[in-house]
Amino acid sequence: MSEYAVEAFNIVRTFSDGDVRALDGVSLQVPTGQVFGLLGPNGSGKTTMVRILATILSPTSGSATVAGFDVVKQSNQVRRHIGLAGQAATVDENLTGFENLRMIGLLNHLDKAYVVAKSRELLDDFGLSDAANRITKTYSGGMRRRLDLAAALVASPPILFLDEPTTGLDPQSRQDLWGIIERLVEGGTTVLLTTQYLDEADRLAKQLVVLDHGKIIAEGTSAQLKMQMGTTVLALSFNSTGDALRAQPLLADLSDKPANIEGSVFEMTVDNGPATTADALRRIDAAGITLSGLALREPSLDDVFLNLTGHKAEDALGEDPVGAGRQSKRKVRS
Amino acid sequence: MSTLPSPVSTHSSLRWAVSDVLTIARRNLLAIVRIPTALVFMIIQPIMFVILFRYVFGGSIKVPGGYVNYMIPGILVQTMIFGAVGTAIGLAEDLQKGLIERFRALPMARLAVLAGRTISDMFRNVIVLVIITGVGFAVGFRPHGGFIAYIQASLLMLVFAYCFSWGFAFIGLAAPNSEAAQAITFPIIFPLTFASSIFVLVAGMPGWLQPFAIHQPISQTADAVRGLMNGTAHGASTWVALGWAVGAILVLAPLAVNRYRKAA
Numbered sequence: 001m002s003e004y005a006v007e008a009f010n011i012v013r014t015f016s017d018g019d020v021r022a023l024d025g026v027s028l029q030v031p032t033g034q035v036f037g038l039l040g041p042n043g044s045g046k047t048t049m050v051r052i053l054a055t056i057l058s059p060t061s062g063s064a065t066v067a068g069f070d071v072v073k074q075s076n077q078v079r080r081h082i083g084l085a086g087q088a089a090t091v092d093e094n095l096t097g098f099e100n101l102r103m104i105g106l107l108n109h110l111d112k113a114y115v116v117a118k119s120r121e122l123l124d125d126f127g128l129s130d131a132a133n134r135i136t137k138t139y140s141g142g143m144r145r146r147l148d149l150a151a152a153l154v155a156s157p158p159i160l161f162l163d164e165p166t167t168g169l170d171p172q173s174r175q176d177l178w179g180i181i182e183r184l185v186e187g188g189t190t191v192l193l194t195t196q197y198l199d200e201a202d203r204l205a206k207q208l209v210v211l212d213h214g215k216i217i218a219e220g221t222s223a224q225l226k227m228q229m230g231t232t233v234l235a236l237s238f239n240s241t242g243d244a245l246r247a248q249p250l251l252a253d254l255s256d257k258p259a260n261i262e263g264s265v266f267e268m269t270v271d272n273g274p275a276t277t278a279d280a281l282r283r284i285d286a287a288g289i290t291l292s293g294l295a296l297r298e299p300s301l302d303d304v305f306l307n308l309t310g311h312k313a314e315d316a317l318g319e320d321p322v323g324a325g326r327q328s329k330r331k332v333r334s
Numbered sequence: 335m336s337t338l339p340s341p342v343s344t345h346s347s348l349r350w351a352v353s354d355v356l357t358i359a360r361r362n363l364l365a366i367v368r369i370p371t372a373l374v375f376m377i378i379q380p381i382m383f384v385i386l387f388r389y390v391f392g393g394s395i396k397v398p399g400g401y402v403n404y405m406i407p408g409i410l411v412q413t414m415i416f417g418a419v420g421t422a423i424g425l426a427e428d429l430q431k432g433l434i435e436r437f438r439a440l441p442m443a444r445l446a447v448l449a450g451r452t453i454s455d456m457f458r459n460v461i462v463l464v465i466i467t468g469v470g471f472a473v474g475f476r477p478h479g480g481f482i483a484y485i486q487a488s489l490l491m492l493v494f495a496y497c498f499s500w501g502f503a504f505i506g507l508a509a510p511n512s513e514a515a516q517a518i519t520f521p522i523i524f525p526l527t528f529a530s531s532i533f534v535l536v537a538g539m540p541g542w543l544q545p546f547a548i549h550q551p552i553s554q555t556a557d558a559v560r561g562l563m564n565g566t567a568h569g570a571s572t573w574v575a576l577g578w579a580v581g582a583i584l585v586l587a588p589l590a591v592n593r594y595r596k597a598a
Binding site for chain 1: 350353354357358361364365368369431432433435436437438439440441442446
């Protein structure tokens with residue numbers, strides 16, 4: 001296979017006669033044999049992008065190839081090379097786990113005996129062999145996701161689209177699924193993964209693009225993105241919003257990343273956690289402000305968005321973004 | 335992870351299309367086995383109609399040849415048409431749950447999801463037809479048309495319902511959810527089944543309603559089925575009913591397929 005498993009050029013997709021621009025000129029290149037992450041909040045256009053690449057939806061304009069085939073003109077060839085799992089696809093609740101895999105295998109036009117053997121093997125691999133003959137309605141959320149992924153793998157596709165595969169899963173199930181995805185990539189599969197979770201993208205994806213309002217707002221390796229946004233978030237809780245607002249100017253020059261106040265909590269992305277924390281504590285103490293809590297944490301998707309766009313991920317529908325740089329955004333709740 | 339090669343079979347595309355239709359139909363039939371309550375409700379409703387019209391209303395309705403023999407063929411036709419509501423609900427549910435998304439990303443025949451659904455629903459109609467025929471005989475239905483004519487009448491009903499079920503497939507794909515799909519079918523089915531010759535003679539209806547009630551497809555089918563089963567004259571109604579069925583599928587199937595292409 002060529003260097004890129006998936007290439008998309010300037011994809012635009014509008015809904016409701018052009019009123020909604022779900023994708024607004026997205027181009028990307030997914031290198032063969034890696035996990036490529038599509039990161040973004042709800043409504044950013046991730047799922048629309050996956051559906052276009054999986055030939056479920058056609059683009060309003062722009063073009064894309066998957067495994068070298070055009071997603072519009074050669075959709076049937078594309079479908080022979082892809083597997084789709086996650087939000088956009090599902091399993092049949094009235095069939096058993098085995099019957100689901102068998103059905104998908106047959107609809108992929110694979111040999112019957114092969115389908116049966118492959119289904120058994122996948123059920124084994126994914127720890128579902130005990131539940132193979134149970135109706136999937138009785139499966140737990142984690143079991144369903146594993147079966148969903150198994151269904152996408154029956155035809156051993158070289159390219160896999162995983163649309164938010166771990167959203168809503170408990171931590172253990174997430175870890176399990178991550179392990180499965182890592183093993184697939186070791187076996188040579190190319191994975192395009194959409195996620196809202198930075199830790200997931202960080203753990204799995206070599207390269208990332210960040211989508212917001214249907215546009216790519218950042219791309220690179222996860223290390224590059226992290227460098228852009230600092231490595232740690234310092235969160236300081238005060239007794240009141242007033243205290244937080246008083247502390248803010250004292251702390252503003254500790255980082256060149258934007259800071260954020262939410263209620264009585266002040267948050268700032270910093271490059272050097274411990275040293276900056278010590279510095280911050282000294283300044284707050286000197287000003288006679290009392291601190292009620294303190295935490296250093298990994299940056300979340302919110303922080304990425306705050307850094308990249310000046311607005312938080314939940315504001316997807318657009319509160320006026322506060323300018324970038326040192327200016328901070330105040331979100332004070334009464 | 336296994337690196338077994340995945341052997342793609344080398345059958346012709348037509349054979350694969352047939353195989354896809356059967357795979358989908360089988361999946362739908364398994365659902366009937368897994369949730370038999372749906373079938374039970376499909377059977378209870380016509381049984382209640384049989385009892386209602388045989389023992390409650392039937393005494394006041396006078397038709398030549400006796401009301402039981404008039405009404406049972408009508409209720410059979412009505413039941414077949416009501417069965418098509420299941421086609422709309424089934425497809426709306428598949429769409430709602432995301433199964434159709436998965437199917438659309440597979441290299442399967444485009445038509446198979448719809449053809450598989452309408453065919454499995456026809457099988458379900460066969461089951462219902464057999465049961466309601468039995469119920470009919472139990473309440474005194476005695477057709478005199480003979481066995482062959484009975485089978486012909488049954489096939490006519492099944493074909494008619496199958497052809498019209500493509501319209502219900504379209505509704506299922508166009509509706510926002512399965513509840514809405516069911517709600518949309520009601521105002522279509524209600525006037526067609528009740529302003530018809532299914533339960534009563536059209537001659538008793540007001541003059542303005544009669545032309546519709548006589549010529550609409552469900553009346554024509556009911557007249558043909560009744561004539562065949564009872565061995566009485568049914569004029570051209572068999573051919574008219576078949577004409578309606580063929581016309582319906584020629585118009586409705588492309589509509590439904592087109593909708594399936596766009597459904598998301």
